[in-house]
Amino acid sequence: xxxxxxxxxxxxxxxxxxxxxxxxxxxxxxxxxxxxxxxxxxxxxxxxxxxxxxxxxxxxxxxxxxxxxxxxxxxxxxxxxxxxxxxxxxxxxxxxxxxxxxxxxxxxxxxxxxx
Amino acid sequence: xxxxxxxxxxxxxxxxxxxxxxxxxxxxxxxxxxxxxxxxxxxxxxxxxxxxxxxxxxxxxxxxxxxxxxxxxxxxxxxxxxxxxxxxxxxxxxxxxxxxxxxxxxxxxxxxxxx
Numbered sequence: 001x002x003x004x005x006x007x008x009x010x011x012x013x014x015x016x017x018x019x020x021x022x023x024x025x026x027x028x029x030x031x032x033x034x035x036x037x038x039x040x041x042x043x044x045x046x047x048x049x050x051x052x053x054x055x056x057x058x059x060x061x062x063x064x065x066x067x068x069x070x071x072x073x074x075x076x077x078x079x080x081x082x083x084x085x086x087x088x089x090x091x092x093x094x095x096x097x098x099x100x101x102x103x104x105x106x107x108x109x110x111x112x113x114x115x
Numbered sequence: 116x117x118x119x120x121x122x123x124x125x126x127x128x129x130x131x132x133x134x135x136x137x138x139x140x141x142x143x144x145x146x147x148x149x150x151x152x153x154x155x156x157x158x159x160x161x162x163x164x165x166x167x168x169x170x171x172x173x174x175x176x177x178x179x180x181x182x183x184x185x186x187x188x189x190x191x192x193x194x195x196x197x198x199x200x201x202x203x204x205x206x207x208x209x210x211x212x213x214x215x216x217x218x219x220x221x222x223x224x225x226x227x228x229x230x
Contacts (some may be wrong), residue, residue, distance in 0.1 A: 033218075044221065045210070045221035073149065100147075100164050100172065101212060102161055107157075
């Protein structure tokens with residue numbers, strides 16, 4: 001079974017600075033999807049960024065980018081120019097493209113932005 | 116973008132009664148819907164996967180007779196918590212997906228309190 005591990009329960013960063021959230025996963029599949037979801041206090045899950053495993057190029061979405069290391073099974077999220085609105089729980093997630101296609105989530109990292 | 120609406124957002128029920136939570140895909144046909152449970156400050160735990168017109172697939176340890184899932188149409192799935200007890204109090208989240216997309220789309224969640 002696939003597992004996702006986020007080893008940082010909490011992180012904090014100064015506003016306008018850069019922060020990196022870590023995620024590792026375990027799978028025997030070669031084709032899969034990886035995601036970072038944000039859950040603000042409203043608890044609505046918001047997709048931040050996605051990565052297809054077959055793509056070597058790291059995904060970027062404005063201030064958010066990932067460092068995808070397939071061989072190391074690592075998928076970290078970098079947030080540049082941190083803003084107060086970035087404060088939330090961040091979940092790393094894995095999904096198989098075949099079968100049940102369910103999301104497997106990591107434990108989450110609570111990100112605090114210090115003004 | 117794809118919108119998933121979950122209702123109600125909050126519900127309080129008496130111990131021993133049943134409560135139904137609805138999950139609707141508003142602008143797409145959801146071939147698969149997922150139900151998650153989230154305890155405070157914890158990650159999302161998948162309860163079951165439902166496909167339209169077929170029985171739900173429950174994760175290990177989830178009581179199928181207690182958490183009844185119905186996916187009667189391509190736009191609606193329901194989770195019924197039967198004979199609710201205080202330990203069933205939690206945050207329940209649904210998500211929906213369809214073929215050809217990599218991501219799942221989340222509802223706003225339902226906070227269930229059993230008194």
